[in-house]
Amino acid sequence: MTEPARRANRGPAAAEANRAALITAAREMFAEYGPEAPLAFIAKRAGVGKGSLYRHFPNRDSVVAAVFEDNISELGQLARAPETTAEKLISAILEQLTDSAALIAALDPTDSSDTRLFAPGQEVIALLRAKLADPAQLGNLREDITLDEVFAGIGMFASLLLTTPESARLTMAATARSLLVRAFYNQ
Structure with missing residues (x-):
């Protein structure tokens, strides 16, 4: 069985793109679920890990x-x-x-x-x-x-x-x- 390809970790080079993706995902999730949308859902929709979300945004x-x-x-x-x-x-x-x-x-x-x-x-x-x-x-x-x-x-x-x-x-x-x-x- 073949494992799915993992996305390469681009590290700090991806920080700006990750932040923009998180804001876009948050806007979408807040529109769907309100400001109480789970932060884990926002990270998932942005295609980043929860750690990346918390590096950019320490709280809701x-x-x-x-x-x-x-x-x-x-x-x-x-x-x-x-x-x-x-x-x-x-x-x-x-x-x-x-x-x-x-x-x-x-x-x-x-x-x-x-x-x-x-x-x-x-x-x-x-x-x-x-x-x-x-x-x-x-x-x-x-x-x-x-x-x-x-x-x-x-x-x-x-x-x-x-x-x-x-x-x-x-x-x-x-x-x-x-x-x-x-x-x-x-x-």
Whole structure:
């Protein structure tokens, strides 16, 4: 009987690729099972051992924060693209909130020691502010919309999703998004 071929251990050379695979796997597993998805399942889906997972992420909170940090980074990339309007950026923020509501609930908002999310989030806010100030970058948003109004709406949207049972979350997200469209967009 022949033994299955073992994957070659590439050691430290694979660290970056392993981390990226773990974040992708975690995002998928959290979408399927919520933030309590077994870490062993995440490692298996990423194609790495549990030791590799724990080298990159010492605990569940650090995995959750890494996925969230990656989400913020994606928003930053989208926001920096000149062709992205404020409308598209707000839509992407709402989509990420919908997809990540369980992750957001798992983050500890009182932990001010983790600054990884602060700088990228501030960049997204600054870029959204600039897009809202430029009529050519509004898309179909009202010209008089302010950053405070946008963040009040996004905050209410997030709060509503966080308090809605998971089984009803997508329906509630669609309803809340419809209200925001009526408030933010030209009719």
